[in-house]
Amino acid sequence: xxxxxxxxxxxxxxxxxxxxxxxxxxxxxxxxxxxxxxxxxxxxxxxxxxxxxxxxxxxxxxxxxxxxxxxxxxxxxxxxxxxxxxxxxxxxxxxxxxxxxxxxxxxxxxxxxxxxxxxxxxxxxxxxxxxxx
Amino acid sequence: xxxxxxxxxxxxxxxxxxxxxxxxxxxxxxxxxxxxxxxxxxxxxxxxxxxxxxxxxxxxxxxxxxxxxxxxxxxxxxxxxxxxxxxxxxxxxxxxxxxxxxxxxxxxxxxxxxxxxxxxxxxxxxxxxxxxx
Numbered sequence: 001x002x003x004x005x006x007x008x009x010x011x012x013x014x015x016x017x018x019x020x021x022x023x024x025x026x027x028x029x030x031x032x033x034x035x036x037x038x039x040x041x042x043x044x045x046x047x048x049x050x051x052x053x054x055x056x057x058x059x060x061x062x063x064x065x066x067x068x069x070x071x072x073x074x075x076x077x078x079x080x081x082x083x084x085x086x087x088x089x090x091x092x093x094x095x096x097x098x099x100x101x102x103x104x105x106x107x108x109x110x111x112x113x114x115x116x117x118x119x120x121x122x123x124x125x126x127x128x129x130x131x132x133x
Numbered sequence: 134x135x136x137x138x139x140x141x142x143x144x145x146x147x148x149x150x151x152x153x154x155x156x157x158x159x160x161x162x163x164x165x166x167x168x169x170x171x172x173x174x175x176x177x178x179x180x181x182x183x184x185x186x187x188x189x190x191x192x193x194x195x196x197x198x199x200x201x202x203x204x205x206x207x208x209x210x211x212x213x214x215x216x217x218x219x220x221x222x223x224x225x226x227x228x229x230x231x232x233x234x235x236x237x238x239x240x241x242x243x244x245x246x247x248x249x250x251x252x253x254x255x256x257x258x259x260x261x262x263x264x265x266x
Binding site: 017018021028032035043046055057058059076079090095 | 147148149150151154160161164165167168171172174175176178179180181182183184185186187188189190191192193195196199200202203205206208209210211212216219220223224227228229230232233234236237240243244247248251266
């Protein structure tokens with residue numbers, strides 16, 4: 001699915017779903033309307049997830065500051081093991097591949113590292129790099 | 134931060150934060166208590182995000198079925214561009230690196246592919262692989 005394939009076959013690989021599609025026939029019109037409703041839900045879910053991620057990073061940053069204050073190390077393997085087991089279980093309960101827990105972790109860890117580096121580069125006190133807290 | 138470093142320096146790299154830590158002194162006890170409260174929030178946020186991801190995959194799957202029904206292609210680059218611009222904007226509004234939008238996308242795409250393959254391997258109708266919908 002890359003845009004370089006935009007010959008006739010390529011066009012078939014890429015359907016721009018909008019009102020013009022709906023003009024084909026009533027059944028297609030119903031499907032387009034339904035897709036637009038579902039897409040709105042996907043957009044709302046994405047907004048909620050991004051907002052929750054922002055809160056998560058604010059919270060892990062606070063944990064990082066407190067760990068530094070107490071002279072604790074950034075890593076707490078017991079906590080990490082607890083979180084991974086819990087996330088795998090929650091993912092399965094939610095009907096998701098339990099591997100999503102590992103992917104989710106990879107995701108938050110890399111963003112946390114980015115944030116930490118950005119603060120440090122800006123000359124601020126990035127505190128302890130606390131990727132999972 | 135790998136466990137092979139578990140000599141004295143290694144132990145310093147890894148602090149198991151629990152009630153035994155709190156026994157050091159009152160200030161440490163206060164910090165440990167605060168960290169435990171923040172960790173509860175992190176766990177709650179993670180649970181909410183996993184639940185929302187499960188809803189997201191259910192919704193994109195419905196879009197995939199509808200696209201197949203109407204003979205639409207899996208890809209809709211206009212929708213994809215719209216989503217990426219929107220996610221980058223939302224991430225910035227939420228105080229996150231706008232790159233998180235790209236990472237988030239990579240994350241949902243790879244999980245969607247896994248789900249699709251799992252259904253196909255189970256002999257079920259995996260429908261259209263609709264990674265972003």
